[in-house]
Amino acid sequence: MYSQALNAQTAVADASPEGVRFQARVEAEDRIEPNDWMPEAYRRTLIRQISQHAHSEIVGMLPEGNWITRAPTLRRKAALLAKVQDEGGHGLYLYAAAETLGVSREELVDQLLTGRAKYSSIFNYPTLSWADIGAIGWLVDGAAIMNQIPLCRCSYGPYARAMIRICREESFHQRQGYEIMLTLCRGTPEQKSMAQDALNRWWWPCLMMFGPPDSQSQHSDASMRWKIKRFSNDGLRQKFVDASVPQGHYLGLTFPDPELRFDAATGHWIFGEIDWTEFRRVLAGEGPCNRERLAARRKAHEDGAWVREAALAHAAKRCASVRAAA
Ligand SMILES: [Fe+2]
Ligand SMILES: [Fe+2]
Numbered sequence: 001m002y003s004q005a006l007n008a009q010t011a012v013a014d015a016s017p018e019g020v021r022f023q024a025r026v027e028a029e030d031r032i033e034p035n036d037w038m039p040e041a042y043r044r045t046l047i048r049q050i051s052q053h054a055h056s057e058i059v060g061m062l063p064e065g066n067w068i069t070r071a072p073t074l075r076r077k078a079a080l081l082a083k084v085q086d087e088g089g090h091g092l093y094l095y096a097a098a099e100t101l102g103v104s105r106e107e108l109v110d111q112l113l114t115g116r117a118k119y120s121s122i123f124n125y126p127t128l129s130w131a132d133i134g135a136i137g138w139l140v141d142g143a144a145i146m147n148q149i150p151l152c153r154c155s156y157g158p159y160a161r162a163m164i165r166i167c168r169e170e171s172f173h174q175r176q177g178y179e180i181m182l183t184l185c186r187g188t189p190e191q192k193s194m195a196q197d198a199l200n201r202w203w204w205p206c207l208m209m210f211g212p213p214d215s216q217s218q219h220s221d222a223s224m225r226w227k228i229k230r231f232s233n234d235g236l237r238q239k240f241v242d243a244s245v246p247q248g249h250y251l252g253l254t255f256p257d258p259e260l261r262f263d264a265a266t267g268h269w270i271f272g273e274i275d276w277t278e279f280r281r282v283l284a285g286e287g288p289c290n291r292e293r294l295a296a297r298r299k300a301h302e303d304g305a306w307v308r309e310a311a312l313a314h315a316a317k318r319c320a321s322v323r324a325a326a
Contacts, residue, residue, distance in 0.1 A: 013225070014039045018037045019039060021037075022036075022037060022038060022039065022042075023225075026155045026225075026226055026227050027227075029153075029155075029227075030155075031155065031156070031157035031160060032155050032156050032157060033157045033158075034100040034101065034157075034158065041222065042226055042228075043101050043102070045222065045223060045226070045228065046098075046101055046156050046159065046228065047098055047101050047103050049223075049228065050094055050097050050098040050101075050159055051094075051095070051098045051103070051108045051111065051117060052117060052118050052119060052120075053094050054090075054091045054092075054094035054095045054098060054108065055091075055108075055112045055117055055118070055119035056119040056120035056123065057087050057088070057090040057091035057094060058087070058088065058091040058112075058119075058297070059112075059119045059120075059123045059293050059297065060087050060119075060120065060122075060123050060140075061084050061087045061088055061091075062123065062293055062296055062297075063123055063125070063126070063127040063132075063136065063289075064080060064083065064084050064087075064127065064133060064136060065084050066127050067080065067127060067130060067132075067133050068080055068081055068084065070130065071130070071133075072130060076180070079176050080133060080176075083137070083172075083173050083176060086169045086172075086173065089169075090162075090166045090169070093162040093165065093166065094159075094162055094166075095108060096158075096162075097156075097158040097159050097162045100158045109301065112294075112297065113294070113297060113298050113301055115285065115294060118283065120209060121205065121208060121209070121279060121282040121283050121287065122140055122143075122205050122206065122208070122209050123289075123293060124282050124287030124288060124289045124290045124293060125201070125202070125205055125282075125287065125288055125289065126288055126289050128201075129194050129197070129198065130180075130194070131180070131181070131184055131191075131194040131195045131197065131198035132198045132201075132202070133177070133180060134177050134178070134179075134180030134181040134183075134184060134195065134198060135177065135181065135195075135198035135199055135201075135202040136177060136202065137173050137174055137175075137176050137177015137178065137180065138174060138177035138178040138180075138181050138244075138247070139177070139199075139202050139203070139206045139244060140177075140202070140206060140209070141170050141173035141174040141177060142174045142177075142206075142240065142243070142244060143206050143209045143210065143240050144170050144209075145167060145170045145171060145174060146210075146236050146239055146240045146243075147209070147210065147236060148163055148166060148167050148170065149167055150229070150230040150231055150236075151163040151228075152164045152167060153227070153230065154227065154228050155226055155227040155228060156228065178247065181195050181198075181199075181251055181253075182251060185251040185252055185253065192252070195251065195253060196253050196254070199248060199253050199255070199256070200256040203255055203256055203257070204256070204257075204274065204275065204278075205282075206240075207237055207240070207241070207271070207274055208274060208276075208278070208279040208282075210233045210234075210236050210237040210240065211233040212233065212276065212279070213233065213234055213274075213276075214232045214233055214234045214235075216276075217232070217233050220232065220233070238268055238269075241268075241269045241271055242267075242268055242269050245260065245262075245269045257271055257272045258272065259271060259272035259273075260272065
């Protein structure tokens with residue numbers, strides 16, 4: 001679903017002939033491909049960003065997967081099932097894109113399961129009611145789209161191409177979420193209050209999805225120069241607020257922010273202070289569901305061991321028969 005505000009290593013521009021040629025290609029909007037020369041820091045930054053993004057897609061299946069058996073109608077169940085499967089597919093494209101940079105899938109999965117890799121903080125919040133599925137589609141996938149549309153032009157070819165396909169699916173996710181919210185808001189007062197409660201709980205964590213404020217995001221210079229990242233965290237966050245507030249008002253809902261107001265001079269919605277202490281706490285593993293999420297992933301990995309073993313045994317057998325025939 002989404003890449004947490006990336007923390008590219010702050011790297012000084014590479015003045016070697018290869019480094020200069022590389023930067024010129026980036027400036028010319030040429031795509032860098034797996035076998036092309038690239039600075040080591042560029043490779044490391046991409047591995048970290050793409051793998052964090054892949055982990056977020058996979059962990060992101062959990063809060064919504066929790067509601068597949070309880071979806072209120074067959075139509076809702078089919079749409080939710082398709083959405084959760086899409087997220088699994090996004091994770092797979094992204095692991096494959098990261099592998100083109102010379103890291104193995106096993107290593108990446110191990111980093112997630114041992115808690116060494118990060119994933120988006122948003123998935124450490126619980127889904128308490130059906131309305132949360134609406135709020136997640138509308139806001140979490142909505143925030144993901146804001147973050148990911150610029151990544152379709154990322155300088156690294158395999159990542160950019162994966163993002164084009166992912167963004168198409170994310171826009172379906174956003175619409176199905178908003179449609180759930182619309183149905184609830186046009187339903188009984190009880191349904192509308194479920195939608196309001198979901199918005200109240202998800203709004204601030206969604207604003208945190210864009211990462212720390214620009215004043216504290218020390219690593220984005222290199223990513224901007226390499227054209228991995230094109231907009232700042234604060235710029236994307238503002239775009240998201242400007243797009244989402246009128247949508248919430250159309251639903252007849254209010255936002256849990258007493259300072260929210262439209263500024264006619266700039267044409268932007270001004271919002272209150274984000275609780276960055278909560279953000280850091282959740283990222284550090286102390287969110288409401290961090291332990292539960294990792295435990296679920298570890299169990300899935302253990303339960304799937306026989307599939308990996310069978311696939312490896314099958315591949316070894318095929319290799320042996322090809323060799324025997326040669
Ligand atoms: Fe996704
Ligand atoms: Fe999504």
